[in-house]
Amino acid sequence: MRLPHDPAPRGKDVVVIGAPYDGGTSYRPGARFGPQQIRCESGLIHGVGIDRGPGVFDLIEVVDAGDINLTPFNQHIAITTAQEHLSALLADNSAFLMLGGDHSLTLSALRAVHGRHGPVAVLHLDAHSDTNPAMIGGEFHHGTPFRHAIDEGLVQADAMVQLGIRGHNPKPDSLDYARGHGVRVVTADEFAELGVRGAADLIRERLGDRPVYVSVDIDVFDPAFAPGTGTPAPGGPTSREVLALLRTVGELNPVGFDVMEVSPLYDHAGITSVLATEVGAELLYQYARAHHPKNTEEEE
Amino acid sequence: MRLPHDPAPRGKDVVVIGAPYDGGTSYRPGARFGPQQIRCESGLIHGVGIDRGPGVFDLIEVVDAGDINLTPFNQHIAITTAQEHLSALLADNSAFLMLGGDHSLTLSALRAVHGRHGPVAVLHLDAHSDTNPAMIGGEFHHGTPFRHAIDEGLVQADAMVQLGIRGHNPKPDSLDYARGHGVRVVTADEFAELGVRGAADLIRERLGDRPVYVSVDIDVFDPAFAPGTGTPAPGGPTSREVLALLRTVGELNPVGFDVMEVSPLYDHAGITSVLATEVGAELLYQYARAHHPKNTEEEE
Amino acid sequence: MRLPHDPAPRGKDVVVIGAPYDGGTSYRPGARFGPQQIRCESGLIHGVGIDRGPGVFDLIEVVDAGDINLTPFNQHIAITTAQEHLSALLADNSAFLMLGGDHSLTLSALRAVHGRHGPVAVLHLDAHSDTNPAMIGGEFHHGTPFRHAIDEGLVQADAMVQLGIRGHNPKPDSLDYARGHGVRVVTADEFAELGVRGAADLIRERLGDRPVYVSVDIDVFDPAFAPGTGTPAPGGPTSREVLALLRTVGELNPVGFDVMEVSPLYDHAGITSVLATEVGAELLYQYARAHHPKNTEEEE
Amino acid sequence: MRLPHDPAPRGKDVVVIGAPYDGGTSYRPGARFGPQQIRCESGLIHGVGIDRGPGVFDLIEVVDAGDINLTPFNQHIAITTAQEHLSALLADNSAFLMLGGDHSLTLSALRAVHGRHGPVAVLHLDAHSDTNPAMIGGEFHHGTPFRHAIDEGLVQADAMVQLGIRGHNPKPDSLDYARGHGVRVVTADEFAELGVRGAADLIRERLGDRPVYVSVDIDVFDPAFAPGTGTPAPGGPTSREVLALLRTVGELNPVGFDVMEVSPLYDHAGITSVLATEVGAELLYQYARAHHPKNTEEEE
Amino acid sequence: MRLPHDPAPRGKDVVVIGAPYDGGTSYRPGARFGPQQIRCESGLIHGVGIDRGPGVFDLIEVVDAGDINLTPFNQHIAITTAQEHLSALLADNSAFLMLGGDHSLTLSALRAVHGRHGPVAVLHLDAHSDTNPAMIGGEFHHGTPFRHAIDEGLVQADAMVQLGIRGHNPKPDSLDYARGHGVRVVTADEFAELGVRGAADLIRERLGDRPVYVSVDIDVFDPAFAPGTGTPAPGGPTSREVLALLRTVGELNPVGFDVMEVSPLYDHAGITSVLATEVGAELLYQYARAHHPKNTEEEE
Amino acid sequence: MRLPHDPAPRGKDVVVIGAPYDGGTSYRPGARFGPQQIRCESGLIHGVGIDRGPGVFDLIEVVDAGDINLTPFNQHIAITTAQEHLSALLADNSAFLMLGGDHSLTLSALRAVHGRHGPVAVLHLDAHSDTNPAMIGGEFHHGTPFRHAIDEGLVQADAMVQLGIRGHNPKPDSLDYARGHGVRVVTADEFAELGVRGAADLIRERLGDRPVYVSVDIDVFDPAFAPGTGTPAPGGPTSREVLALLRTVGELNPVGFDVMEVSPLYDHAGITSVLATEVGAELLYQYARAHHPKNTEEEE
DSSP, X not given: XXXXXXXXXXXXXXXXXXXOOOTTOSSOOOGGGHHHHHHXXXXXXXXXXXXXXXXXXXXXXXXXXXXXXXXXXXXXXXXXXXXXXXXXXHHHSSEEEEEESOGGGHHHHHHHHHHHHSSEEEEEEOSSOOOOOOBTTBTTOTTOHHHHHXXXXXXXXXXXXXXXXXXXXXXXXHHHHHHHTTOEEEEHHHHHHHHHHHHHHHHHHHHTTSEEEEEEEGGGSOTTTOOSBSSOOSSOOOHHHHHHHHTTGGGSEEEEEEEEOBOGGGOTTSHHHHHXXXXXXXHHHHHHHHHOHHHHGGGO | OOOOBXXXXXXXXXXXXXXXXXXXXXXXOOGGGHHHHHHHHGGGOSSSOSSOSSOHHHHXXXXXXXXXXXXXXXXXXXXXXXXXXXXXXXXXXXXXXXXESXXXXXXXXXXXXXXXXXXXXXXXEOSSOOOOOOBTTBTTOTTOHHHHHHHTTOEEEEEEEEEEEOSOOOSSOHHHHHHHTTOEEEEHHHHHHHHHHHHHHHHHHHHTTSEEEEEEEGGGSOTTTOOSBSSOOSXXXXXXXXXXXXXXXXXXXXXXXXXXXXXXXXXXXXXXXXXXXXXXXXXXXXXXXXXXXXXXXXXX | OXXXXXXXXXXXXXXXXXXXXXTTOSSOOOGGGHHHHHHHHGGGOSSSOSSOSSOHHHHSOEEEEEEOOOOSSOHHHHHHHHHHHXXXXXXXXXXXXXXXXXXXXXXXXXXXXXXXXXXXXXXEEOSSOOOOOOBTTBTTOTTOHHHHHHHTTOEEEEEEEEEEEOSOOOSSOHHHHHHHTTOEEEEHHHHHHHHHHHHHXXXXXXXXXXXXXXXXXXXXXXXXXXXXXSSOOSSOOOHHHHXXXXXXXXXXXXXXXXXXXXXXXXXXXXXXXXXXXXXXXXXXXXXXXXXXHHHHGGGO | OOOOBOSSOOSOSEEEEEEOOOTTOSSOOOGXXXXXXXXXXXXXXXXXXXXXXXXXXXXXXXXXXXXXXXXXXXXXXXXXXHHHHHHHHHHHSSEEEEEESOGGGHHHHHHHHHHHXXXXXXXXXXXXXXXXXXXXXXXXXXXXXXXXXXXXXXEEEEEEXXXXXXXXXXXXXXXXXXXXXXXXXXXXXXXXXXXXHHHHHHHHHHHTTSEEEEEEEGGGSOTTTOOSBSSOOSSOOOHHHHHHHHTTGGGSEEEEEEEEOBOGGGOTTSHHHHHHHHHHHHHHXXXXXXXXXXXXXXXX | OOOOBOSSOOSOSEEEEEEOOOTTOSSOOOGGGHHHHXXXXXXXXXXXXXXXXXXXXXXXXXXXXXXXXXXXXOHHHHHHHHHHHHHHHHHHSSEEEEEESOGGGHHHHHHHHHHHHSSEEEEEEOSSOOOOOOBTTBTTOTTOHHHHHHHTTOEEEEXXXXXXXXXXXXXXXXXXXXXXXXXXXXXXXXXHHHHHHHHHHHHHHHHTTSEEEEEEEGGGSOTTTOOSSSSOOSSOOOHHHHHHHHTTGGGSEEEEEEEEOOOGGGOTTOHHHHHHHHHHHHXXXXXXXXXXXXXXXXXX | OOOOBOSSOOSOSEEEEEEOOOTTOSXXXXXXXXXXXXXXXXXXXXXXXXXXXXXXXXXXXXXXXXXXXXXXXXXXXXXXXXXXXXXXXXXHSSEEEEEESOGGGHHHHHHHHHHHHSSEEEEEEOSXXXXXXXXXXXXXXXXXXXXXXXXXXXXXXXXXXXXXXXXXXXXXXXXHHHHHTTOEEEEHHHHHHHHHHHHHHHHHHHHTTSEEEXXXXXXXXXXXXXXXXXXXXXXXXXXHHHHHHHTTGGGSEEEEEEEEOXXXXXOTTSHHHHHHHHHHHHHHHHHHHHHOHHHHTTOO
């Protein structure tokens, strides 16, 4: 992930782009420093995964386009700025991997992706459904992006899987909204029962070969594995389980990615940033696997 | 858990009560700040559990009665003060949830509960058996509460399960004492083998429908999940496993609760306090489930 | 582990020896303070393991010989100094347990052990294979010890198991080197599939009753369990899994041990040091089990 | 400062009120948790100042009215909500002490104070002048409150002293604006040259007996004394110097107070919160001194 | 301060002795780990002071006698155990330097010193007077040692100077008690006015050549310089000022020393422990200066 | 300091260059991450200094050339690599500002500067003289650079001032060496007596208009102001004093700069990195002042 820096990339396979913003955060702030810290820790990542033949950077072209310049003060402006920036990247490149930043910006990403691919399938790993209603003064807070996305027709809700969901939601709650629109919600406990292979099968069955956007809220991991985040939720899966699941993303048709909600202010040993880097690197490799199958076929 | 504050509650279902004290701590101090920190982090908890129908606060009446005023300097005075305070709460309300504070205060709790219910069954989640003998000058240190409780006849030792026990105890040790009095000790490894369902069955079989006091030492969790505690013990269960087990407490007849040994001084990202809040919220919901079954029946 | 201090031990079963050095560290430093911090946290350890009859210190004689005086500035001098010190210990005692310090010093240990036992089998728990080539100016960095050891004929490579390996290694990589020499590499994912018993069987089959050196890099644990280390690698096993595996070491013929790569600078709650202490204590007990089987037979 | 809690106070001398908000923060967030943390640390404060006769709480009536409920998402709403809340307090009580929260809310305070007292004098202790222009999407960011206040006629700019100012401002800068409106800017270096007594004289001369609002940005202290803040500026005064200066506030005619910009996320040992508590307690005492001179006359 | 270890020293000039205890702490605990952490950080200290001729360890014999074994649970037992241990040291050696541990143990020290020297003069550097009355259950809490010492006739109160006092004490307060017995109280502000030389003169005038016990509570320093302590008090002197004052102790007749109240739990960068080490090393040098004047005369 | 990035600058006034290396560190490591962290915190710096007319970046051309690629493993290679890199920069640009990294690299800088300017005067701000002899295996450790520089004839020792020196050095010590070669040593205490203006006069008198290299070890500040460093030394000057002194550097003839020994691992609130940024920014401004006097003349 010590990628070549290119603020105006053209013709790349995946552009890594930082989104330093936490203006949508309801509880613990700090995700505005997420991209910076992920880059600091990414010195640990030299390639992607053991026993995989060539490295990801031999398979696809990836650059780091730096950070989007986002106001911390106004959600409307931030959401729009991010969307325009991401749309511009997609005009000249195949895909992006956004490093957050709070989850509200996934709406920007989905708008940009929709502009290129139309309504997409979604694989959403998170402790929270993020299909809550807007609040007064907070139309685009970080609990809302997928509700907006469904309402705006950016995604195919019945080709959407949310995995890792847990926590506290008295009825009626945001899960009713998601399920009511056809989203398949896999709770953290259900993921534990299904196992990685069972979950991967369920996802592939649901999403098929539709273009799929993959959004990873770092709080999908139990707080032991990712303490550095704004709304930690105990009872989540381990890093081994989620990373194993991400290794199956290449069986899908991924067209865009994000890794969100890393708050370095709660990440004293940097393990959250290291984990986010690993997630990002894995997603890049899966993109290569999905779209350059010849080059990676020797893997299995 | 941003509960209504009521320093002199009457007629409530469960009273949350802080016990800011670590005068019984043998190793790392700091549990005196546990209640304060748990309250700070409880802003994350809005309800209890997904897919459960109405919220817990629609089912039962819960208030926060603040903290017991406890001297850090004298174990006898502290144990007695806490017991009197808790007894007074039980005179006017149905049950309490004590937030510790070190584990020695569970003796106070069991004395108070015994005063209302007679000898009770116990579900004790902990890395340590806490059935050690007193020490010179430390009659009520935090490794002794259940030995005192057995000796004083406060509990039905053969209706007592200790789960999560691990660590280092050359023979003869405190487990001999516990087992010698009929306590069923489930080690951390045995819990892993039994699984959540197996452990829940074992517990229900042992405790039946007796009134049961549930005591959770936060160090029952592996230190990865709960670093903020005084005597962390590696090799413990995950948050998912313990929380899943707690979700079966409503199948029993719970009459009192505590969550002990949270030391914020070792909890830099607050994940221990967040987890303790979750444990507390789950226990409240299980109380509702056990005692207001109609209201929660739509859950399963 | 508050062991009797003896800077010049003779006739002991196991000598605990600190190696405060991180001159071979490529990324995050701080392992130079590992031994100091492990000793600080070892107040938690009073014996070894529950349900095991007598304590380890009733079975074997163990002393703490303090720290080796190692320059932080020159790898050649440090490696040689450590080897001479360890060789001297082995001349007068049966075995040592080295507390690191970075992993490069395991080369010193293997040279010393080879001097007494000839080529030994190896059980190596680590996220990384540590069979990388030397670098200019860094002939003995912490990614190289097992390559040097194989090249120098210190170990029986076909009686060597590396377990917990994971992370990012584009081909061709250091695993090719290890496997090419007959090393059995068990990745973190394969360990999860095998389970503790399966892995223990595989190890015993491979190593038989050969003299075996056991080297534990604390980063074999997932960073959630051991954040305080220099090159944390997400996706690793839990403390329960690794500790359970270590409990089978007594079925082998262990002749030396190390616990390496603890960096207190990233260990704010001390859980890594506590875990390292537990690993060390378990290894001592397994040594007793292996070499004093009568005394421990009542265990199972 | 463990004050009686009264969410709807009437007839009090000073009402302490929390403003948990950092939606105006440009750099490091976290001031939203300032009031909570200041209350946690205030257990250290039992009275106010040595050698002063009776305690402050024997002289004036002070209560803690809890926190204003502020959206983190929208500056306009937050500023207005805070102002309405503070105006309501002033309708029923003599003065307030606001605990921030970021400095943008001082605009709310000055609007409320203006509503009761008309244009007031200001003593503003800060590393920054906070007379910057608004930004697109951030009309009320934390660098703007005194510019808005001057523009809105809430303050008498020529009876305004800013003390502690330092840092980096290429010309033309916000100081031009302040000075252009008659504000007396005392830089950190000038404060060092004047000494406490010289500065106090300058302030009294400038402000006379006009009603004065005292606003303390915790970053007026050098970061060594107050690391827990959003925009730390090296080269500031010591705690002794600023506290000594605050002890002269009772020579003025204070009508309102705030202590702003405490961010616990950067305050690992809590010394910033402890200092903020001390500042607040001192301001309360100075209010008593100014308005109840008989009771405190034995002091000198 | 990496001194030779000698658990049973005889004939030494000064014996360094740890007192790991915080059973007298009213607010923030952790001083029980003070001695351990001071020893960890003392690797920084190679000698004592620049431009001073020979090193202190060439002038006097100093050993480290390890820690006193103190129960955390019972103040009476702890105070007595410490006193007996210190008395035994004084029976065989000239003086001790106690590393705390909370300040209540200074009573033990004064009892031991009184046993050898009769009533002594005292130089007491602290933010707090520590002449408070006992509390129920806390007869020997850390705010009481000098009141007990005066009441027990261990010290010559009119040859006692307390320097650095500050903070919050509504009248009547503990200063009345101290002054009423003839103690000279130099507040932090008065120290700033006097300057180092003025304060040193005042002290020498007051104490003359009486045997003097020097007790340094680390909280005499402003919290910026010593955050790692239990009751930090803003507005204190700098490290330069206090260290300069300590350099005049050799003009007195010192017979014993302590450095108390270091709590590593609040000392994330270790600067408090480093400062405590410096204070201790300076006191050792001053002892040499006072009692071996020939050897150090070339200094000035 | 969010400077334009230019890895191969030509014709610039000052090139900022990172030196991520701590292979010369004797005690606390971590300076290898200094440049990275300083860049992270530099978002706080928008210009340089108040009341100064145009900003520094309007006066001189400054770019950030990124980091030198330095092995952590071999002092000889690192020192040589850094020197070659810096010499290459000086071939094409006027001056550099090196961000360390440990102080041993100042030898590289002085070699490079000597290659362009011949023997230079030196202003060296530090707690330590850094004129110690080499150690076995550590010829270029961080306590040696100025001894090597004097021995190699890179500097004019009699036009060298070391300021801030303090700490523990039994005689004979490194100060003898420095003074013996004509270096003027101003101890921390002497700096306090001289005051900023006195010290500045002393420096200007000594250095005159010779080309001067300015080296700032961040540990010149008291640890309260700069905890994030490897060998903190209590009793140092404040940030206000040192920054005020640096503001006089423009009266000299500066030709190169460094800011060394920032270790983020001990800098939890980032105040050391912020201070280092301020020091660097001030040095840039002073370069402009010295070499573009017309542009800055309106300042005074």
